[in-house]
Amino acid sequence: MRKTKIKFDKPIYLGFSILDLSKTLMTDFVYKYLKPTYGDRATICYTDTDSIICTVETPDIYKDMNEHGRQWFDTSNYPSDHLSGIEVGLNSKDLGMFKDECAGSPMTEFVGLRPKMYAFKVGTRETKRAKGVKKNIVKNEMNFADYKTCLDMHRVSYRTMNMIRSRDHQIYTLECRKKALSADDYKRYILSDVISTLAHGHYRIEINEQHTRE
Known part of the structure; x- marks a missing residue:
């Protein structure tokens, strides 16, 4: 028998809202900081609900963070004697800030x-x-x-x-x-180099398949 009554006492809407807010923060970081600052020199390698791993071609990433990314980063986990001289303790535990999981050590x-x-x-x-x-x-x-x-x-x-x-x-x-x-990443379209991917529905997929057929 199915239940005749269901007690709806879990705030499911909170989880939904948190996921959507996270997507907004991640999108803003990419299109308001990464792309305007680095253009094609920044490549996203991996992203999840609240994290991002990317490669950036620049002489000094920490100098860039200090000069241009002050409203984006939490540097509270950096050692006080970090060689870059980056300001330590910036935006400590502020909501919506990005924190370096490697604590200032290059990946x-x-x-x-x-x-x-x-x-x-x-x-x-x-x-x-x-x-x-x-x-x-x-x-x-x-x-x-x-x-x-x-x-x-x-x-x-x-x-x-x-x-x-x-x-x-x-x-x-x-x-x-x-x-x-x-x-086998079924959530992405894998390109011919078997490393790079595109989101399903991306306009470049059709172009890539045309080149493959030719």
């Missing part, structure tokens, strides 16, 4: 495979993300080279993991072999 390599699945290097330190894969597997059995091989060779990677499940009030453990890394 040297990045691989983005699909949503929630990426890895990057900061010096010798590796940061890895793979949604749906247990954290201990990502930490202990996967490395940056695995992500790079997946992208370059278009090779799907699998991992075996133990999971706890429940059925009919009976708890049991299950060993399963799961797809851990894959470069």
